[in-house]
Amino acid sequence: xxxxxxxxxxxxxTSLVRALTGVDTDRLPEEKRRGITIDLGFAPLALDGVGTxxxxxxxxxxxxxxxxxxxxxxxxxxxxxxxxxEGVMPQTREHLAILRLLGVRAGVVALTKADLVDDExxxxxxxxxxxxxxxxxxxxxxxxxxxxVTGQGIEDLRLxxxxxxxxxxxxxxxxxxxxxxxxxxxxxxTGTVVTGTVWSGTLRRDATLRLFPSGDTVxxxxxxxxxxxxxxxxxxxxxxxxxxxxxxxxxxxxAVLVAGDAWRPTTVLRxxxxxxxDVARPVGPRSQLRLHLGTSEVGARLVAKGGALxxxxxxxxxxxxxxxxxxRTGDRFVLRGGSPLGTVGxxxxxxxxxxQRARAWAERADSVADAxxxxxREAALAGVDAAELPVRLGLGEAxxxxxxxxxxxxxxxxRLYAPTMxxxxxxxxxxxxxxxxxxxxxxxxxxxQWLRTRLRVAEPVVDAxxxxxxxxxxxxxxxGDVRLAEFTATLSDRQRSLAxxxxxxxxxxxxxxxxxxxxxxxxxxxxxxxxxxSRLLARQGDLVAVEPNRYFTRTxxxxxxxxxxxxxxxxxxxGPAELREFVGLSRKFLIPFLxxxxxxxxxxxxxxxxxxxxxxLAK
Ligand SMILES: Nc1nc2c(ncn2[C@@H]2O[C@H](COP(=O)(O)OP(=O)(O)OP(=O)(O)O)[C@@H](O)[C@H]2O)c(=O)[nH]1
Ligand SMILES: [Mg+2]
Numbered sequence: 001x002x003x004x005x006x007x008x009x010x011x012x013x014t015s016l017v018r019a020l021t022g023v024d025t026d027r028l029p030e031e032k033r034r035g036i037t038i039d040l041g042f043a044p045l046a047l048d049g050v051g052t053x054x055x056x057x058x059x060x061x062x063x064x065x066x067x068x069x070x071x072x073x074x075x076x077x078x079x080x081x082x083x084x085x086e087g088v089m090p091q092t093r094e095h096l097a098i099l100r101l102l103g104v105r106a107g108v109v110a111l112t113k114a115d116l117v118d119d120e121x122x123x124x125x126x127x128x129x130x131x132x133x134x135x136x137x138x139x140x141x142x143x144x145x146x147x148x149v150t151g152q153g154i155e156d157l158r159l160x161x162x163x164x165x166x167x168x169x170x171x172x173x174x175x176x177x178x179x180x181x182x183x184x185x186x187x188x189x190t191g192t193v194v195t196g197t198v199w200s201g202t203l204r205r206d207a208t209l210r211l212f213p214s215g216d217t218v219x220x221x222x223x224x225x226x227x228x229x230x231x232x233x234x235x236x237x238x239x240x241x242x243x244x245x246x247x248x249x250x251x252x253x254x255a256v257l258v259a260g261d262a263w264r265p266t267t268v269l270r271x272x273x274x275x276x277x278d279v280a281r282p283v284g285p286r287s288q289l290r291l292h293l294g295t296s297e298v299g300a301r302l303v304a305k306g307g308a309l310x311x312x313x314x315x316x317x318x319x320x321x322x323x324x325x326x327x328r329t330g331d332r333f334v335l336r337g338g339s340p341l342g343t344v345g346x347x348x349x350x351x352x353x354x355x356q357r358a359r360a361w362a363e364r365a366d367s368v369a370d371a372x373x374x375x376x377r378e379a380a381l382a383g384v385d386a387a388e389l390p391v392r393l394g395l396g397e398a399x400x401x402x403x404x405x406x407x408x409x410x411x412x413x414x415r416l417y418a419p420t421m422x423x424x425x426x427x428x429x430x431x432x433x434x435x436x437x438x439x440x441x442x443x444x445x446x447x448x449q450w451l452r453t454r455l456r457v458a459e460p461v462v463d464a465x466x467x468x469x470x471x472x473x474x475x476x477x478x479x480g481d482v483r484l485a486e487f488t489a490t491l492s493d494r495q496r497s498l499a500x501x502x503x504x505x506x507x508x509x510x511x512x513x514x515x516x517x518x519x520x521x522x523x524x525x526x527x528x529x530x531x532x533x534s535r536l537l538a539r540q541g542d543l544v545a546v547e548p549n550r551y552f553t554r555t556x557x558x559x560x561x562x563x564x565x566x567x568x569x570x571x572x573x574x575g576p577a578e579l580r581e582f583v584g585l586s587r588k589f590l591i592p593f594l595x596x597x598x599x600x601x602x603x604x605x606x607x608x609x610x611x612x613x614x615x616x617l618a619k
Contacts, residue, residue, distance in 0.1 A: 001165055001236050002054045002197050003045060004075035004104075006068070006095035009036060009060035011083035012112035015148035017057045020158065021045045025057045036061055040071040040182055042195070042238060044226040047162040052226055053077070054197065054238030060091050065343065069098055069334050070182055070253060070295040074197040076168045076236060078107030079161070080138055084117045084145065087125045088132045094343050097276055100136045101346030103332040106168060107138050108160045115147035171235035175396040177201030177209070177259035178328070179239060180294030184251045190222065192248050194257065195240045196295065201259065203241070204232045209257050211246055212265050212326045218245040218257075254296035256326045262391040265324030270351035270361055273304060273335070274314040279344045283337065284308035290341070291321055293333040293349075298323045300335070305360040309345070316350065316360040327352040329371070330394030351375070353392045368393050372407055376418040381425070381457050383415035413460035425465045428455050429475070430484065437487045442495070442532040444539060445476070445483025489536055498525055499533050503542060506553045511560055512589055516549040546596040560585075560593065561602050561617045568603075573610025 005013040014037050018024050025041020026032060041057035058064075058071040072078075078099050082092055099107070109129055114122060126143055133139055142160045146153035179196040187193055203209070203220055211218050222242035223230050233239040241257065275283055283289070283302065291300035299322035304315045327333075327349050334346040350361060350371070355378070365371035371393055375384050384392075390400055409416040432454055436446040451466070452459045466482060469475040476483050491499060501523060506513045514522070520530040534551050537543040543551040552560075560583050567582030568574055580590050594611065597603040601615040 001050075001077065001168055002056060002075045002238065003077045003079055003161065003165075004056040004072045005058055005079045005081055006072065006099055007060055007081035008083070008086070008089035008091040008095075009062070011060060011081045011086065011089075011092075012110075012148055013037065013060060013079075013081045014041065014057055016079070016081060016110055016112055016146065016157075017041065017043055017055055019146075019148040019151065019154050021055060025055075038064060038067075040067060044238075045161075047158060047165060050162045050165045053161075053165060054226065055079075056197070056238075058095075060095075062091055062094075065091070065094060065098075065336070065341075066290070066292065066297055068095060069102075069292040069336075070180075070297070072098055072102055072104065073292070073294055073332075074180065074199050075102075075104055076106075076171075077161070077164055078104050078138065080107060080109045080133070080141070081112055082109065082125070082129050083113045084111045084122055084125050085113050087128050093132065096133065096136055096138070097343055098334055098346075099138070101274075101332060101334050101343075103348075105137050106164050107141050108157065108164055109133065109138060109141050109143040110153075110157055111143060111145040112148060114145040114152055115150045172200055172396055173202045173234045174398070175200040175235065176262060176328075176390055177203045177207075177257075178263075178326075179203070179241070179257045180296070181251060181255040181257065182253050182295045184248060184253070184255070186248050187242075190242045192243045192246050192251060193240055194243060194251055194255070195238065196257070198233050198235050198237050198239050199294075200235045202232055202234050203239070203259065205230075207259060209243075209259050210263065211243070211251060212256050212258065212263070213324050214246070214250040214255070215265070216246045216250060218243045254294075256294055256296070258326065260390075262388050263326055263328075264353060264388065264391070265326050266353055267321050267324050268354045268356055268358055269319045269321070269325075269327055269349055270354045270358060271302075271317055271319055271333070271347045271349050272314065272364060273302060273309060273317040273319075273345060273347035275309045275311050275345040276343065277312040279311040279342075280338060282308040282310045283335075283344060287337055289335050289337040289344070291319065291325070291333055291335055292346075293325055293327055293331055296325055298325055302335075303360060305362065316362070316364060317347075318354070318358060318360045328391045328394050349394075351392065352394070353388055355379075368395060368399075368403055369407055372403065372409065372416075373418075376409060376416060380418070381421055381461075383412075383417045383421075383458065383461075386411065386414050386416050389416075412464045413458070415458065415461075417461070422465065425455070425457055425461055426469065428457065429462070429465060429469065433475075433482065433484050433487075437484065440532070442489050442491070442536045443481070444478045444489065445481035445487070448477070448480055448482050451482055489539075491533070491536070495529070495533055498523070498529070499537055502530070502533060502537065502551075503553065506543065506551060507555070510556050511552070511583070511585060513550060513552050513556070515547075516551070544596075547592045550592070557596075558617065561597065564597065565602065565613055565617060568611070568613040571612065573606055573608070573612050575610055579611065 021043040023043035037059040045053045056071045058068040144157045178199045181194045183195045221244040224240040289300045302317045302319045304317040329352045331349040337344045520527045544557045603611040604614040
């Protein structure tokens with residue numbers, strides 16, 4: 001569990017962390033010199049009956065709010081610090097707003113420097129603070145007066161923190177692993193080490209991870225939690241991870257470590273966005289914003305549904321960021337903007353993997369089932385990658401399984417489609433085949449590969465539907481061609497007389513028939529037409545395609561094969577010269593004919609080119 005400080009500069013956050021943990025988290029020389037916190041500080045806090053919490057100490061200076069956001073992201077509990085002598089100040093309010101935007105739900109307020117004020121003043125400040133926190137997540141938080149100098153109230157604060165910690169719900173450890181990186185450094189002998197708060201899942205030592213935005217594949221060669229080597233780290237823990245496979249230059253605050261292939265960096269997000277009440281100007285598409293998500297911070301613009309967002313408004317929006325981010329649906333984020341830069345609002349990601357051209361949702365999804373429905377309808381025939389759904393819907397694997405079991409999605413080869421898409425594909429196949437049959441009335445059907453590429457639908461989808469329709473008797477698959485079941489090849493009157501003439505000429509030619517081209521020439525017909533009619537006659541069994549463009553009559557083939565097989569009495573092979581004796585063909589006709597016999601199985605050819613008798617010709 002992670003506890004994060006918040007509060008105005010100099011109000012005593014770091015002093016209080018030291019009073020609670022004994023650790024001085026201001027380590028940098030510059031922090032010592034200036035007496036302020038500049039970067040995030042970390043310390044373990046042991047609480048009776050709760051265990052050890054990770055504490056993240058943040059800077060209060062208004063120039064370092066971005067660092068505060070990186071520290072506050074992923075905390076479970078807030079420790080809001082207000083100095084009793086100064087009371088509520090600008091960053092008290094800004095940090096409070098950030099905690100609310102990040103979805104932090106609980107915490108404790110510490111009135112520090114209580115040693116500097118009298119009871120009357122303390123009571124006034126207490127009222128002041130109560131009013132300031134009233135509307136937010138710390139509305140009911142205990143307010144404990146403390147002094148880091150005298151130690152007054154520190155024990156009460158520990159008790160209050162322990163009580164609050166006990167009410168924090170646990171995080172999903174059986175989920176996708178993700179850890180936004182808040183620090184990276186090298187340790188001699190260990191190499192690159194990153195630290196962060198584990199947002200979800202569990203990481204085992206030696207597991208393989210992806211590091212974004214670099215996209216590097218890395219291995220967690222060593223793990224530490226609270227400074228101790230461990231075998232695994234879980235959601236809600238501070239972790240230090242020694243990485244193999246990445247140089248320090250590729251990783252820093254803003255990077256994110258994830259496991260599994262559901263994650264993808266993206267530049268377009270959909271979100272529900274809210275502006276704070278006290279923002280000076282509305283936020284429109286031209287407003288330059290900084291989006292803080294996890295520990296990353298990138299330039300962003302947003303287009304809210306229905307025009308610019310006015311102060312206090314809350315609407316769906318599309319957000320486009322300058323650099324890719326790794327987000328998950330359900331993530332909270334903070335938006336900063338204006339000049340000087342201030343926190344203007346924030347929101348919740350509603351589609352972490354929105355299509356490039358996605359617009360804001362027209363309305364908020366009521367449930368994950370509803371969201372899935374939106375995704376499927378929008379994707380239409382392109383479908384949605386099922387592997388991405390844990391990220392795109394923000395669901396753990398078990399929840400996703402439940403959802404998919406009840407959702408009416410059509411699943412083919414790892415993609416999901418709206419159920420209505422099946423009919424769309426059926427109709428496309430039917431109409432495409434009908435067009436094909438009209439254009440090629442003598443063909444058995446359209447080549448299957450042609451149909452696959454023609455429909456502009458993923459090939460596995462075409463195959464799945466084709467096979468279903470074959471089983472249902474609506475389509476016929478015939479040697480790699482597909483046709484509508486109701487289709488039969490039909491000859492026009494002209495083609496019928498052409499067919500008669502073809503058979504007559506081929507019968508007359510016997511064992512030395514002309515090619516399709518030669519026939520077309522002598523008949524004064526078009527080559528494609530002669531070819532189609534010949535193919536049809538071959539399908540009907542009258543002709544045999546011994547070569548692609550040379551047909552024999554069935555009778556001629558039978559006679560030749562009979563002579564050939566009758567001659568091949570021995571068991572040893574025959575060379576072409578010997579076989580020629582049996583059938584009496586010239587070389588030009590002999591070789592293609594023998595190859596036809598090999599294909600048809602009447603002869604079997606060995607490596608040396610010798611043939612022996614194969615399948616008997618059926619009489
Ligand atoms: N008298 C008194 N002084 C305190 C107390 N807590 C902090 N201080 C003093 O207040 C000053 C600021 O304290 P820090 O703990 O650095 O304040 P901070 O909130 O961490 O400041 P930033 O991190 O820069 O925002 C220091 O000089 C502390 O010694 C307290 O309880 N009583
Ligand atoms: Mg400090």
